[in-house]
Amino acid sequence: MKNYTEINAETIDRWADAGWEWSVPVSAETCANARRGEWDVVLTPVKPVPKEWFPPFKNCKLLGLASGGGQQMPVFSLLGADCTVMDLSDRQLERERAVAERENYSIKIVKADMTKTFPFEDGSFDLIFHPVSNCYVEDVYHVWRECYRVLKPGGILLAGMDNGLNFLFDDYEKPLTITHTLPFNPLKNPAQMEALSKGDEGIQFSHTFDEQIGGQLKAGFVITAAYEDYDNDPDAIADGIPTYWATKAVKP
Numbered sequence: 249m250k251n252y253t254e255i256n257a258e259t260i261d262r263w264a265d266a267g268w269e270w271s272v273p274v275s276a277e278t279c280a281n282a283r284r285g286e287w288d289v290v291l292t293p294v295k296p297v298p299k300e301w302f303p304p305f306k307n308c309k310l311l312g313l314a315s316g317g318g319q320q321m322p323v324f325s326l327l328g329a330d331c332t333v334m335d336l337s338d339r340q341l342e343r344e345r346a347v348a349e350r351e352n353y354s355i356k357i358v359k360a361d362m363t364k365t366f367p368f369e370d371g372s373f374d375l376i377f378h379p380v381s382n383c384y385v386e387d388v389y390h391v392w393r394e395c396y397r398v399l400k401p402g403g404i405l406l407a408g409m410d411n412g413l414n415f416l417f418d419d420y421e422k423p424l425t426i427t428h429t430l431p432f433n434p435l436k437n438p439a440q441m442e443a444l445s446k447g448d449e450g451i452q453f454s455h456t457f458d459e460q461i462g463g464q465l466k467a468g469f470v471i472t473a474a475y476e477d478y479d480n481d482p483d484a485i486a487d488g489i490p491t492y493w494a495t496k497a498v499k500p
Contacts, residue, residue, distance in 0.1 A: 252435065252451040253361050256384045257336040259450035264317070264339035270379075271340060273318030273347045282326040289320045291379050291408030292477035292492035294485070301406060301473060301496045303375060305329045311373045311398065314362055314381035316340025318347040324377070325353045332356040332373075334366070362391055371400045380408040380492060383452045386435060388459050392467035396499055405469060405497040408477075412454040413491045420483035430454050460493065469497035 264271035281287060288296040306328040312321045316335030321344055325331045333344050333355060341357050348355045360367050363385055376395050382388045395405050415432035417424055427443075432454035434441035444451060464471060476490035 251361075252386070253336060253363055253384070256450040257338070259448065260337040261339040262448070264337065264343070270319065271317045271343060273343045274322050276350070279322055279326055279347075279351045282323045285327070287323050287327065289323055289377075291377070291406060291494045293380075293480040295475060295477045295494070297406060297494065298473070301404075303404060308374045309372065309400075310375045310377060311368070313376050313378040313395070314384075315377055315379055316344050318343035320377060320379070321355060322347045322351060322353070325355055326351065329375075332358060332368075334358045334360050334362070336361050362394070363387065366394045366398050368398045370397055371403075372398045374400055374403050376403070376405045376407075378405065378407040380410055382407075382455065382460075383410045384450060386433065386453050388455050389463045389466065392463045392469070396467040396469060399499045401499055403499045405464070405495075405499070407464070407495050407497070409455070409460045409493045409495070411460070411476075411491055411493055412456065413489065414479065415452075415454040420479075420481050420487060420489070422483075422487075424487075431456070461495065464495065464497050468499065470500055471495050471497045 291297050308329045310324055310329040310331050312331060312333040314335055315321060316333055316337055317340045321331050321333045335341050341359055344355060344357055358367060376399060382391055385391060412430055415428055415430060416426050418427050432440055434444055434451055473496040475494050477492040477494060478485045479491050
């Protein structure tokens with residue numbers, strides 16, 4: 249029987265082949281802008297990450313955690329960072345490789361499962377960029393512990409997270425209808441597994457404030473900045489329903 253993370257990797261491969269928005273590589277124009285120092289990236293669907301959250305990029309050892317797809321790593325690489333991308337989706341990693349070849353920069357590409365021990369030595373990185381993706385992982389405490397381990401002292405974790413509300417309802421049409429209960433864990437709830445299977449949604453999990461924010465603190469991080477964001481569904485934005493968090497956390 250396949251591990252649920254293998255199922256998720258295969259699901260994301262299918263989404264990528266179908267034109268999933270988080271698998272469309274950045275354009276040559278975006279890369280040219282980055283070379284001129286004009287850039288934005290997102291951890292969550294809509295709001296750009298504040299530029300003051302980042303350290304200087306030159307020679308910064310940066311890990312893109314579950315950040316494949318050729319969207320953020322090209323920008324960081326062209327700004328001077330020494331980038332490594334870690335993802336479990338072949339298609340997402342293929343896109344990273346394709347952009348690196350097109351734009352003529354170097355990037356380390358690692359296929360690995362973030363539910364396992366990360367394949368890096370302690371204190372390997374200055375910065376981890378982790379867009380919304382731990383919704384595909386049951387145990388986020390493990391992810392935070394591993395992030396803490398592979399960061400250098402003073403290293404920064406930038407993380408985007410689903411706050412759980414997305415799992416309560418299937419769409420944003422009014423009136424909003426709660427169709428699921430929390431926690432959303434299809435490995436323990438057959439009805440939730442069936443709902444995901446019908447929509448080809450992979451295997452996803454809701455996580456609490458305690459897991460997402462408290463989990464970073466428990467791992468040893470100091471959270472120094474945060475914001476909320478919306479889904480990029482026009483109805484969600486219009487209705488003012490923030491469904492994501494982004495945090496900047498520092499390893500003391």
